[in-house]
Amino acid sequence: MNTILKYLSFICLALTIIPAFLVFNGSISLDQNKTLMAVGTFGWFLTAPFWMKQKKSDEAK
Amino acid sequence: MEPTLKKSNLVSKLNAVNEYERERIPENKLKDWRSFIGTYAGEHTAGTEFVLGPLFVAHGVNAFDLVTGLLIGNVLAVLSWAFLTAKISVLKRITLYYQLEKIAGKNFTLVYNLVNAAMFCFLAGSMIAVSATAVGIPFDIPMPTLQDVYPNSVGWVIVVFAVGLLTTLVAMVGFDQVSKFANVAAPWMIMIFIAAAIAVLPQLGVNSLGDFWTVAKTKIWNGVPLPGQDVFTFWHVMFFAWFCNMAMHIGMADMSLLRYAKKWQYGFSSAAGMFLGHYIAWIASGILYSLFLLQSNNSTEFAPGPVAYNAVGIAGALCVIIAGWTTANPTLYRAGLAIQAINPKWKTWKVTFVVGLFTTVAACFPALVMKLLDFVALYGLVLMPVGAVIFVDTYWLPKLGLIDEYAEKAGKNFNMAVALTWVLTLVLCVALNMSFGIEIFFLGLPGWFVAVAIYIVASKVLQKPVLSNYKA
Numbered sequence: 001m002n003t004i005l006k007y008l009s010f011i012c013l014a015l016t017i018i019p020a021f022l023v024f025n026g027s028i029s030l031d032q033n034k035t036l037m038a039v040g041t042f043g044w045f046l047t048a049p050f051w052m053k054q055k056k057s058d059e060a061k
Numbered sequence: 062m063e064p065t066l067k068k069s070n071l072v073s074k075l076n077a078v079n080e081y082e083r084e085r086i087p088e089n090k091l092k093d094w095r096s097f098i099g100t101y102a103g104e105h106t107a108g109t110e111f112v113l114g115p116l117f118v119a120h121g122v123n124a125f126d127l128v129t130g131l132l133i134g135n136v137l138a139v140l141s142w143a144f145l146t147a148k149i150s151v152l153k154r155i156t157l158y159y160q161l162e163k164i165a166g167k168n169f170t171l172v173y174n175l176v177n178a179a180m181f182c183f184l185a186g187s188m189i190a191v192s193a194t195a196v197g198i199p200f201d202i203p204m205p206t207l208q209d210v211y212p213n214s215v216g217w218v219i220v221v222f223a224v225g226l227l228t229t230l231v232a233m234v235g236f237d238q239v240s241k242f243a244n245v246a247a248p249w250m251i252m253i254f255i256a257a258a259i260a261v262l263p264q265l266g267v268n269s270l271g272d273f274w275t276v277a278k279t280k281i282w283n284g285v286p287l288p289g290q291d292v293f294t295f296w297h298v299m300f301f302a303w304f305c306n307m308a309m310h311i312g313m314a315d316m317s318l319l320r321y322a323k324k325w326q327y328g329f330s331s332a333a334g335m336f337l338g339h340y341i342a343w344i345a346s347g348i349l350y351s352l353f354l355l356q357s358n359n360s361t362e363f364a365p366g367p368v369a370y371n372a373v374g375i376a377g378a379l380c381v382i383i384a385g386w387t388t389a390n391p392t393l394y395r396a397g398l399a400i401q402a403i404n405p406k407w408k409t410w411k412v413t414f415v416v417g418l419f420t421t422v423a424a425c426f427p428a429l430v431m432k433l434l435d436f437v438a439l440y441g442l443v444l445m446p447v448g449a450v451i452f453v454d455t456y457w458l459p460k461l462g463l464i465d466e467y468a469e470k471a472g473k474n475f476n477m478a479v480a481l482t483w484v485l486t487l488v489l490c491v492a493l494n495m496s497f498g499i500e501i502f503f504l505g506l507p508g509w510f511v512a513v514a515i516y517i518v519a520s521k522v523l524q525k526p527v528l529s530n531y532k533a
Binding site for chain 2: 017020021026030037041044048049
């Protein structure tokens, strides 16, 4: 399950950055980029917390 | 939630934070380099980056000075972390506060804590204000401008109070959750910074990689400051990049973190934070701000929220809110703990609440954001002499026939040599600023050497022989 969630998370993370290069390239519009980045953002926060390890409190400064 | 359970949760949280506060880190608790890379990358890609990058644009830095100044300044910062902080951290393996207590005594450490707490409050306040610029977007409130010192509208005050109170409440009861959330947000935040900058490049006239440098020189960092802003040169950029975290490296605050490092070379992992946060993120936020300036005909409005929202929509606005919030929250929590050191019997949540209210009121004043460059420089400068004291105490005092960790060995609660070093160094820095017009960004370097000299002389004059079989 964690592996699937990890894949989903990284796909969502990719959705936040790859469309920006497509805008730069002229392949998609800025509005399409905004939508894809929003989808990637929500997807990341819905999936990543389940598998990311909590940073130990002793690492906090 | 049942009150007793709530209380025990809070106590356990505080216990977790206080782990190994007064002892060396055991060998089996040491961490490998990956945790330091993650920590540094996360901590230095934060809400402040949305302000500092644009302020370089506002101060008319030219493109070459920016790129080279940041490169050299960040390399110097990484070297400071590795050769100063990490070496001493691995040698001592205790927190800055405990080390300072051994050298300067409990009473001095208390004063240091209070000064630190005040700095934390103002830093948290500026981040609450940054978040508020994004939260205020749907309400169409008037955003602050570069010249604003006081709150410019009732709407602004209401939004700041809403964000500030929420941040305070979370700092009171949910620090661990915020810490966990910040870890989740860190990789995403870096992506948003990079993506936002790349997506807006065509609007600035960059249609291929070859166009970038020309546009950078003429439109983004064109060397022309906004009205009312001083011009920044290569030296400003370099010294700012080096010293903006002076409290952490030369000031030794990161002993608390790097004491967990297996080897001192892990100090080089700070490069992850410097080059992602203080290089890429500053450049990215500068690009976004310059587009805003072009589209708004050099408006003096300074609000990271709308700038990010216009560039990449809801993801950008969320990034500003989360970046500001995840920076403000732990900072507020640490300020509360520092204040609590005055009287450990005070309830942590009550102290955090009062500190949060003070911070929220401060956040209403836009000057806190507009002068963030100066404030960050001041923060490092004020805490730097203590780092110089620790450095000299560790390496040089025994070689000079003087006593290291004097307060502990002499059973003193207040080491006057350290107090004199701190006060006289800062007085001299103020004098250099006022008499010779040396800007705050440049005072850290001469200040460090002054602090070293004063501490050696003051220790020579003030130290009295102590019994060799002192009780630690």
